[in-house]
Amino acid sequence: xxxxxxxxxxxxxxxxxxxxxxxxxxxxxxxxxxxxxxxxxxxxxxxxxxxxxxxxxxxxxxxxxxxxxxxxxxxxxxxxxxxxxxxxxxxxxxxxxxxxxxxxxxxxxxxxxxxxxxxxxxxxxxxxxxxxxxxxxxxxxxxxxxxxxxxxxxxxxxxxxxxxxxxxxxxxxxxxxxxxxxxxxxxxxxxxxxxxxxxxxxxxxxxxxxxxxxxxxxxxxxxxxxxxxxxxxxxxxxxxxxxxxxxxxxxxxxxxxxxxxxxxxxxxxxxxxxxxxxxxxxxxxxxxxxxxxxxxxxxxxxxxxxxxxxxxxxxxxxxxxxxxxx
Numbered sequence: 001x002x003x004x005x006x007x008x009x010x011x012x013x014x015x016x017x018x019x020x021x022x023x024x025x026x027x028x029x030x031x032x033x034x035x036x037x038x039x040x041x042x043x044x045x046x047x048x049x050x051x052x053x054x055x056x057x058x059x060x061x062x063x064x065x066x067x068x069x070x071x072x073x074x075x076x077x078x079x080x081x082x083x084x085x086x087x088x089x090x091x092x093x094x095x096x097x098x099x100x101x102x103x104x105x106x107x108x109x110x111x112x113x114x115x116x117x118x119x120x121x122x123x124x125x126x127x128x129x130x131x132x133x134x135x136x137x138x139x140x141x142x143x144x145x146x147x148x149x150x151x152x153x154x155x156x157x158x159x160x161x162x163x164x165x166x167x168x169x170x171x172x173x174x175x176x177x178x179x180x181x182x183x184x185x186x187x188x189x190x191x192x193x194x195x196x197x198x199x200x201x202x203x204x205x206x207x208x209x210x211x212x213x214x215x216x217x218x219x220x221x222x223x224x225x226x227x228x229x230x231x232x233x234x235x236x237x238x239x240x241x242x243x244x245x246x247x248x249x250x251x252x253x254x255x256x257x258x259x260x261x262x263x264x265x266x267x268x269x270x271x272x273x274x275x276x277x278x279x280x281x282x283x284x285x286x287x288x289x290x291x292x293x294x295x296x297x298x299x300x301x302x303x304x305x306x307x308x309x310x311x312x313x314x315x316x317x318x319x320x321x322x323x324x325x326x
Contacts, residue, residue, distance in 0.1 A: 102126040102187045104195035105162040106260035106315050109228050111198030111205070115174035122185060123150055123162035123315060124192065130166040132186040136194065140181055142170040153313035161262050161315045172199060196259060200226075203323060213237050215274065215302055223250065224323035229305075231263055231316040237306045242322060244295040249325035252303055256318040257287040263316040264308040265289045272300040281308055292325045 104124040112118035128149055133142030150165040152158045166185060179201070182194040203222075208229030212219040218241040221227060229238055244250065256263040267289035268279045283290035287308075295301065305320060
């Protein structure tokens with residue numbers, strides 16, 4: 001018969017007995033706490049004071065408290081979102097110009113040279129009470145010289161051509177500008193929405209010279225070149241002549257309606273014999289015209305511009321840009 005091992009029958013020491021008893025009580029308390037929590041959760045009532053748990057344990061919130069906390073979070077989120085929406089709407093209302101407020105239609109001429117003072121005529125609505133000119137995004141300056149009513153050409157809509165005007169003098173910085181610069185006109189009724197003014201650069205800008213309404217009277221221009229002109233009267237046609245080389249690609253573009261002009265242009269290109277090589281009315285969804293052509297031979301070419309509706313007048317201004325195509 002096997003003799004019992006002395007270590008297997010050894011009586012536990014007093015300290016070990018006390019530790020064993022404490023561990024047993026701790027496990028018993030944990031089991032009791034779990035049963036209480038499960039019972040409380042099943043019945044829907046939780047009394048934190050009666051839940052027994054080990055020190056540091058997290059007591060679950062009652063469903064009623066969880067609902068109250070969820071409602072509080074929802075309410076605070078709703079209030080914050082509402083306040084933000086109201087502020088956003090107020091900002092939009094403040095930035096939106098009045099429906100019948102002052103407005104710029106077009107500037108005559110369409111651009112100004114940097115580094116010097118230029119006199120311009122600004123046509124639009126409710127500009128006869130203008131007090132100042134401001135350039136929000138640049139160091140350009142401007143001042144009002146005169147203001148008043150503007151004549152509306154026969155059979156033309158005052159909303160499209162403007163019935164008031166202000167004479168201003170602007171000075172653009174010598175450098176640091178792009179192709180356009182925006183300005184606003186200040187009046188007692190508010191300021192106008194920003195209007196873009198073209199900035200003279202490269203190619204150089206030359207003025208139209210009349211008469212130039214036919215091939216024989218065509219105004220000679222270089223390539224590249226920008227021409228500042230206008231269709232002064234109904235059924236007017238402006239013609240320009242440049243020299244080209246066989247195989248040379250050229251780009252001809254009108255800047256007018258995109259900058260407030262009443263002109264709806266038609267742009268045509270003819271060779272030295274008067275044969276039509278290309279014609280364009282509207283380009284890229286704009287009434288402005290554009291042509292890109294490969295020239296067939298050396299010699300003279302004629303570019304003509306006119307209004308698609310045979311209209312004309314002081315606000316039918318344009319810039320014709322002639323340059324090599326990429």
